Amino acid sequence: GKDPNPIGQTEGSKWQKPRLSRKSLMKCCLVKWIIASTTQQGPGKDSSDSDLELSMVRHQPEGLEQLQAQTQFTRKELQSLYRGFKNECPSGLVDEETFKTIYSQFFPQGDATTYAHFLFNAFDMDRNGSIRFEDFVLGLSVLLRGSVTEKLRWAFNLYDINKDGYITKEEMLAIMTSIYDMMGRCTLPSVRDDSPFEHVEKFFQKMDRNRDGVVTIDEFIETCQKDESIMASMQLFENVI
Amino acid sequence: MAAGVAAWLPFARAAAIGWMPVANLPMPVAPTEKSKRQDELIILNVSGRRFQTWRNTLDRYPDTLLGSSEKEFFYNEETKEYFFDRDPDVFRSVLNFYRTGKLHYPRYECISSYDEELAFFGIVPEIIGDCCYEEYKDRKRENAERLMDDQEDNKDAKLPNMTFRETMWRAFENPHTSTMALVFYYVTGFFIAVSVITNVVETVPCGSAPNQKEVPCGERYTVAFFCMDTACVMIFTVEYLMRLFAAPSRYRFMRSVMSIIDVVAILPYYIGLVMTDNEDVSGAFVTLRVFRVFRIFKFSRHSQGLRILGYTLKSCASELGFLLFSLTMAIIIFATVMFYAEKGSSSSKFTSIPASFWYTIVTMTTLGYGDMVPKTIAGKIFGSICSLSGVLVIALPVPVIVSNFSRIYHQNQRADKRRAQKKARLARIRISKTGSSNAFLHSKRNGLFNEALELTSSTEEEQRLSKSTSLLESQHHHLLHCLEKTTNHEFVDEQYYQQSYLDAGLQNYPSRSPSLSSQDGMTGTCCTRRSKKHHTPLPNASAATHMQPLTHTHTHQQGLQELSTIHIQPLSTSRSSLNMRVDEPAPLNCQSSQITTAIISIPTPPVTTPEGDAHLPAGPAHQNVVKVSAL
Numbered sequence: 001g002k003d004p005n006p007i008g009q010t011e012g013s014k015w016q017k018p019r020l021s022r023k024s025l026m027k028c029c030l031v032k033w034i035i036a037s038t039t040q041q042g043p044g045k046d047s048s049d050s051d052l053e054l055s056m057v058r059h060q061p062e063g064l065e066q067l068q069a070q071t072q073f074t075r076k077e078l079q080s081l082y083r084g085f086k087n088e089c090p091s092g093l094v095d096e097e098t099f100k101t102i103y104s105q106f107f108p109q110g111d112a113t114t115y116a117h118f119l120f121n122a123f124d125m126d127r128n129g130s131i132r133f134e135d136f137v138l139g140l141s142v143l144l145r146g147s148v149t150e151k152l153r154w155a156f157n158l159y160d161i162n163k164d165g166y167i168t169k170e171e172m173l174a175i176m177t178s179i180y181d182m183m184g185r186c187t188l189p190s191v192r193d194d195s196p197f198e199h200v201e202k203f204f205q206k207m208d209r210n211r212d213g214v215v216t217i218d219e220f221i222e223t224c225q226k227d228e229s230i231m232a233s234m235q236l237f238e239n240v241i
Numbered sequence: 242m243a244a245g246v247a248a249w250l251p252f253a254r255a256a257a258i259g260w261m262p263v264a265n266l267p268m269p270v271a272p273t274e275k276s277k278r279q280d281e282l283i284i285l286n287v288s289g290r291r292f293q294t295w296r297n298t299l300d301r302y303p304d305t306l307l308g309s310s311e312k313e314f315f316y317n318e319e320t321k322e323y324f325f326d327r328d329p330d331v332f333r334s335v336l337n338f339y340r341t342g343k344l345h346y347p348r349y350e351c352i353s354s355y356d357e358e359l360a361f362f363g364i365v366p367e368i369i370g371d372c373c374y375e376e377y378k379d380r381k382r383e384n385a386e387r388l389m390d391d392q393e394d395n396k397d398a399k400l401p402n403m404t405f406r407e408t409m410w411r412a413f414e415n416p417h418t419s420t421m422a423l424v425f426y427y428v429t430g431f432f433i434a435v436s437v438i439t440n441v442v443e444t445v446p447c448g449s450a451p452n453q454k455e456v457p458c459g460e461r462y463t464v465a466f467f468c469m470d471t472a473c474v475m476i477f478t479v480e481y482l483m484r485l486f487a488a489p490s491r492y493r494f495m496r497s498v499m500s501i502i503d504v505v506a507i508l509p510y511y512i513g514l515v516m517t518d519n520e521d522v523s524g525a526f527v528t529l530r531v532f533r534v535f536r537i538f539k540f541s542r543h544s545q546g547l548r549i550l551g552y553t554l555k556s557c558a559s560e561l562g563f564l565l566f567s568l569t570m571a572i573i574i575f576a577t578v579m580f581y582a583e584k585g586s587s588s589s590k591f592t593s594i595p596a597s598f599w600y601t602i603v604t605m606t607t608l609g610y611g612d613m614v615p616k617t618i619a620g621k622i623f624g625s626i627c628s629l630s631g632v633l634v635i636a637l638p639v640p641v642i643v644s645n646f647s648r649i650y651h652q653n654q655r656a657d658k659r660r661a662q663k664k665a666r667l668a669r670i671r672i673s674k675t676g677s678s679n680a681f682l683h684s685k686r687n688g689l690f691n692e693a694l695e696l697t698s699s700t701e702e703e704q705r706l707s708k709s710t711s712l713l714e715s716q717h718h719h720l721l722h723c724l725e726k727t728t729n730h731e732f733v734d735e736q737y738y739q740q741s742y743l744d745a746g747l748q749n750y751p752s753r754s755p756s757l758s759s760q761d762g763m764t765g766t767c768c769t770r771r772s773k774k775h776h777t778p779l780p781n782a783s784a785a786t787h788m789q790p791l792t793h794t795h796t797h798q799q800g801l802q803e804l805s806t807i808h809i810q811p812l813s814t815s816r817s818s819l820n821m822r823v824d825e826p827a828p829l830n831c832q833s834s835q836i837t838t839a840i841i842s843i844p845t846p847p848v849t850t851p852e853g854d855a856h857l858p859a860g861p862a863h864q865n866v867v868k869v870s871a872l
Contacts (some may be wrong), residue, residue, distance in 0.1 A: 080280055088249065106253045106720065108674040109732060119256055143255035151258055158259045179260060180728055187730040203263055224262055233261040233268040237254050
């Protein structure tokens with residue numbers, strides 16, 4: 001076909017005027033000499049190295065054996081998990097935005113970003129703003145291969161937003177609202193504004209034994225262990241991997 | 242769902258455990274993998290080049306050849322590999338699509354061979370990624386134009402049974418079709434030339450009578466010129482009427498530019514015939530004769546180049562307008578300056594600013610007639626500045642305008658294309674989103690039917706229907722189903738929601754309980770139990786009318802109903818959304834596909850809407866449905 005741009009180049013290859021930036025200044029030998037002669041310091045080559053540190057942050061996971069020891073997955077399962085993980089996140093780390101994007105794709109009708117935020121905090125155990133493969137696999141190990149108590153503990157950790165050991169009504173309301181947000185607008189019956197609130201009330205009535213307005217981990221585990229449908233549903237995802 | 246995201250589905254499902262403690266309803270059963278195999282490498286031999294990939298990678302897109310069981314046809318037993326006798330270079334892009342979820346178009350590849358390969362492997366070209374989409378579309382358009390040109394050349398072969406009118410029109414539009422057309426073409430061209438030359442020669446002074454001043458030929462040989470004019474106008478009128486007769490759409494023909502030119506060319510003659518030789522109107526009549534020069538535009542039918550020029554002028558009118566505007570600005574500025582500079586000098590020709598316009602234009606275009614010259618020193622200084630800037634203002638922009646025109650023209654084209662593509666792109670994304678949620682809604686019904694079948698243990702039907710969704714999709718749908726159970730609300734699609742919203746507003750029902758079908762999910766889908774559930778919340782016979790808003794408005798009202806059954810949508814609705822064709826959502830959103838429960842009475846065969854019947858090819862399935870629900 002004919003060249004659609006016979007006259008000029010596209011914007012990308014336009015000749016750019018060389019900008020007088022600090023970086024290009026530093027490269028000039030004269031400038032270097034002046035600086036070197038005026039400052040009597042030793043050869044500290046830090047300034048030019050700092051540029052190199054901006055290379056992409058990358059993370060390599062621990063070895064397979066260590067992960068096998070820490071989690072309950074087999075070697076093959078870990079391999080397959082890592083392949084999927086690495087495919088999506090080549091740098092080895094998931095940041096919150098990517099996490100939200102990925103999770104939102106499973107719920108096209110609603111807005112899954114708030115719940116994804118809570119999930120992210122539940123997985124990101126060392127609170128450094130990104131999930132490494134180890135965090136990912138450890139979380140999954142609890143969810144898929146852990147005992148019921150461990151799973152309940154994980155769920156409690158998810159609901160307890162500030163990780164202080166108590167679930168307050170505000171925290172639960174935030175979680176519930178985010179879950180209802182995932183449903184979106186087109187539901188039957190339609191989600192009313194107080195639906196999350198009612199749901200939270202029901203939850204607290206069931207869980208809060210001593211009526212002190214917060215749910216502790218023991219209350220939570222105890223109540224859930226007594227509820228058959230919850231126990232049954234905990235076993236639901238046994239053979240996901 | 243994108244391919245890579247499919248890898249995260251196990252994670253999303255595991256995370257669903259977070260909903261379990263807050264759910265009040267029991268959860269649906271998870272879909273089980275019938276044959277849980279370890280992921281294995283498969284070898285794809287494409288014309289001798291071996292590609293290897295994981296089986297799971299290919300399973301991400303079950304609608305394509307490689308993702309479905311269709312590839313078994315290509316399995317070679319001896320070498321334990323899949324052999325395809327296709328182009329290995331294009332296959333590289335195809336396989337990368339599975340790996341990355343993005344389809345790329347290699348620039349060196351021929352567009353038709355690429356399309357063929359995609360069609361072979363069952364991949365819709367619309368999912369080409371943004372990086373390569375524009376290139377692909379450009380090449381495709383060029384190819385289509387080339388094909389169209391080829392077709393037009395072939396079209397010249399005379400088609401049988403064309404009416405006389407159609408033949409005439411084709412002859413007019415394309416003179417090369419027949420000899421008659423060619424003759425007509427040349428004759429009209431000749432007469433146009435004659436007419437134009439006549440108009441020109443009319444004004445030339447021919448020899449004069451001895452003691453009279455020079456007279457133009459027109460006044461000397463009035464009769465001859467009149468005859469010529471008449472003859473030409475006769476021919477033009479006949480031509481116009483014939484074109485009008487032959488035109489397929491007379492109204493559109495009359496509005497077209499060429500026919501307006503024709504009319505304007507012949508009208509002055511007729512007006513002149515009608516008007517009497519009155520002194521007052523003869524002045525106006527003279528001006529009318531100017532319009533006769535429009536006959537020269539009739540040549541544009543004969544010249545492709547003229548037509549293209551007219552079209553380009555029309556299309557870059559905005560650029561020309563801007564040039565004119567900037568020139569006008571410069572003219573006004575300099576004219577004002579010159580006027581005030583020359584105001585002082587005596588007998589100055591610069592009597593007013595508009596009078597200075599002429600000087601400015603003549604100077605800026607470097608014509609320099611010399612009929613107006615500045616006399617004061619200030620005037621001369623500004624005059625020289627004017628002529629220097631004239632060079633810049635006039636001479637520079639012209640090539641820039643030309644290249645600008647070309648660039649801006651192409652850019653506008655590309656911007657419009659991009660805007661149009663953006664709309665189409667967003668529509669595609671929206672379609673795939675609604676597609677995936679629609680797919681969920683439909684397979685929910687499928688799933689419920691599956692559970693019903695499980696209870697009645699008719700395994701072949703179950704297998705047949707469960708094959709329609711891939712494992713990935715069924716897992717995804719199970720996840721969405723769990724969310725529904727957690728919040729005790731149901732997903733519905735847009736149209737349904739609005740419809741039920743309206744109906745709820747109209748009929749003023751109390752808050753609708755979640756669709757009964759979903760309540761039956763876990764606790765038994767046996768129809769008798771379901772009908773019991775029917776009656777407890779809604780004891781009166783208006784249960785039937787309660788169900789009405791949920792169903793298609795055409796379904797019959799069957800009076801007292803005892804059973805409800807679920808209509809199954811066939812395989813086409815639960816396709817992976819990315820491969821869904823653009824026209825598919827139309828039937829999905831069609832009201833018939835929204836029938837979740839239709840109420841039938843036992844003895845008669847299932848009553849469906851006419852559309853429902855048209856869309857559901859699985860006729861026997863209905864019979865089976867009746868059988869099942871007739872417990």
